Amino acid sequence: MTNQEPQRIVTVPTKSVGISILLTILFGPLGMFYSTILGAIIMCLISLFVSAFTLGLSLLIIWPICITWGAVATNPYNKEILSGANRF
Secondary structure (H helix, E strand, O other), X not given: OOOOOOOOOOOOOOOOHHHHHHHHHHHHHHHHHHXXXXXXXHHHHHHXXXXXXXXXXXXXXXXXXXXXXXXXXXXXHHHHHHHOOOOO
């Protein structure tokens, strides 16, 4: 008799570009946590540092960057999930 390990199937949902855009429009860098954690941390730090010196006016530039970065970051995640790449 052969001892075979049972096959495990793990399902992970893909991330929506639309939801990513909506979250970053509403919450800025905090909304990026949906699509990219590292990007969200970077943009939160940049936002805090730069907006302190510009009295918040820099958010007019930072906010659209966050929206774009959040939307673009969902594609590599979805490609990895859909390709069936093993993470473990």
